[in-house]
Amino acid sequence: MWDTLIRRAHLLTFDTGSPYGSIRRGALAVQGGRIAWVGPDDELPANSAREEIDAGGALVTPGLIDCHTHLVHAGQRAREFERRLAGSTYEEIARAGGGIRATVAATRAADEEALLAASLPRLRALAAEGVTTVEVKSGYGLNLETELRMLRVARRMGHLAGVMVRTSFLGAHAVPEEFAGRADAYLDFLIAEVLLAAVREGLIDAVDAYCEPIAFSPAQVTRLFGAARKLGLPVKLHADQRSDQGGAALVASFGGLSADHLEYASPEGISALARSGTAAVLLPGAFLFLQETHLPPIGGLRRAGVPLAVATDCNPGTSPLCSILGAVALACTLFRLTPAEALAGVTRNAAAALGLADRGRLEAGLRADLALWAVEEPAELAFRLGPNPLLRRFVAGRSDHAPSD
Ligand code: NIG
Ligand code: FE
Numbered sequence: 001m002w003d004t005l006i007r008r009a010h011l012l013t014f015d016t017g018s019p020y021g022s023i024r025r026g027a028l029a030v031q032g033g034r035i036a037w038v039g040p041d042d043e044l045p046a047n048s049a050r051e052e053i054d055a056g057g058a059l060v061t062p063g064l065i066d067c068h069t070h071l072v073h074a075g076q077r078a079r080e081f082e083r084r085l086a087g088s089t090y091e092e093i094a095r096a097g098g099g100i101r102a103t104v105a106a107t108r109a110a111d112e113e114a115l116l117a118a119s120l121p122r123l124r125a126l127a128a129e130g131v132t133t134v135e136v137k138s139g140y141g142l143n144l145e146t147e148l149r150m151l152r153v154a155r156r157m158g159h160l161a162g163v164m165v166r167t168s169f170l171g172a173h174a175v176p177e178e179f180a181g182r183a184d185a186y187l188d189f190l191i192a193e194v195l196l197a198a199v200r201e202g203l204i205d206a207v208d209a210y211c212e213p214i215a216f217s218p219a220q221v222t223r224l225f226g227a228a229r230k231l232g233l234p235v236k237l238h239a240d241q242r243s244d245q246g247g248a249a250l251v252a253s254f255g256g257l258s259a260d261h262l263e264y265a266s267p268e269g270i271s272a273l274a275r276s277g278t279a280a281v282l283l284p285g286a287f288l289f290l291q292e293t294h295l296p297p298i299g300g301l302r303r304a305g306v307p308l309a310v311a312t313d314c315n316p317g318t319s320p321l322c323s324i325l326g327a328v329a330l331a332c333t334l335f336r337l338t339p340a341e342a343l344a345g346v347t348r349n350a351a352a353a354l355g356l357a358d359r360g361r362l363e364a365g366l367r368a369d370l371a372l373w374a375v376e377e378p379a380e381l382a383f384r385l386g387p388n389p390l391l392r393r394f395v396a397g398r399s400d401h402a403p404s405d
Contacts, residue, residue: 004030005049009060013362014348019340030368033396063132063369065350068311072119072150073140075106077316094214100174107140115153123161125322130371130390139170151203172209191227210238211247225254240265252276258353262296274304279353283313284330285321309353310345328382339382368397
């Protein structure tokens with residue numbers, strides 16, 4: 001006896017056989033929070049279910065995964081956007097004390113409840129678009145107390161919004177004011193105190209860093225990653241976003257989960273990612289709002305067989321994008337991904353970017369994280385900005401409804 005059986009569904013399995021792994025008239029059974037059976041409706045084995053859902057031809061995808069976000073933060077930086085539109089660069093604003101440091105000031109000033117209240121609506125907005133797993137980074141605290149507070153809030157809001165939250169430690173996001181000009185001393189403090197305290201509290205799933213001239217050098221990132229690997233933590237990197245720092249090859253050399261951004265990644269970086277099985281995370285929201293014109297090397301990544309993931313990078317500076325379907329649409333229009341690639345980027349390959357083997361596809365044995373959609377064609381999910389076609393979500397087999405219901 002199954003818990004739930006969905007029939008007459010257009011399943012997008014994202015197995016590797018065809019672009020979407022589409023099964024036009026499909027059925028999917030759920031048992032104990034896992035997918036128990038998936039296949040064509042007319043091959044369904046004789047078995048009964050406590051609840052049967054006639055999908056009426058609706059599209060069913062794996063629950064969507066946003067594998068790169070900075071959802072937890074306080075304050076906003078819309079005036080920096082005005083300054084950039086008037087000609088200032090992101091780097092100029094950061095060097096003048098704005099940018100990440102401005103959000104650090106606002107986040108340090110917010111207590112845990114205020115931070116939760118500011119951040120939870122962003123997570124709920126993603127959940128309303130079918131997201132069931134989200135990665136959330138720290139990195140706007142840059143001191144012991146606030147980094148831990150961000151990570152605790154990230155975990156708490158996952159429970160409140162019905163989303164599985166994976167946390168990445170991004171203490172190496174910027175050098176805080178109190179360590180100005182002493183990046184190495186900050187890194188010592190970060191490794192010896194903040195990282196260890198967060199690990200002791202069980203708050204970290206991976207370690208991330210920002211490798212750019214305005215942030216940390218490859219040598220400094222190497223030091224941090226060495227400490228992370230000693231603690232048994234996987235690594236990922238904001239790599240080659242504004243300039244080629246050799247970031248892709250660096251994170252690959254640590255067997256990293258993902259290299260993110262990659263606008264300026266070199267051919268050597270791409271080969272290194274392919275060899276290490278590191279996913280590329282493409283962030284078209286940051287590309288759009290920074291009015292970047294240098295495209296990430298999509299063709300090279302594709303030819304090398306690097307898994308392409310897509311994420312919102314939701315943050316208050318470079319990517320005020322809190323829509324996973326928006327990220328999918330932008331990945332197609334700005335980066336020329338096919339809709340099938342972009343949707344695989346927020347399912348199968350986003351799971352790979354987080355090192356999660358139990359989700360991101362519709363396959364027997366995997367978590368029953370599902371999204372049901374009122375669309376006729378898969379590409380419709382990549383071809384709208386605004387209207388939300390989600391009918392309902394299942395998280396580990398349990399259904400909730402879109403907030404509009
Ligand atoms: O992913 N590049 C570094 N981190 C963020 C931006 C952070 C900010 O400006 O607040 C990003 O683009
Ligand atoms: Fe980011």
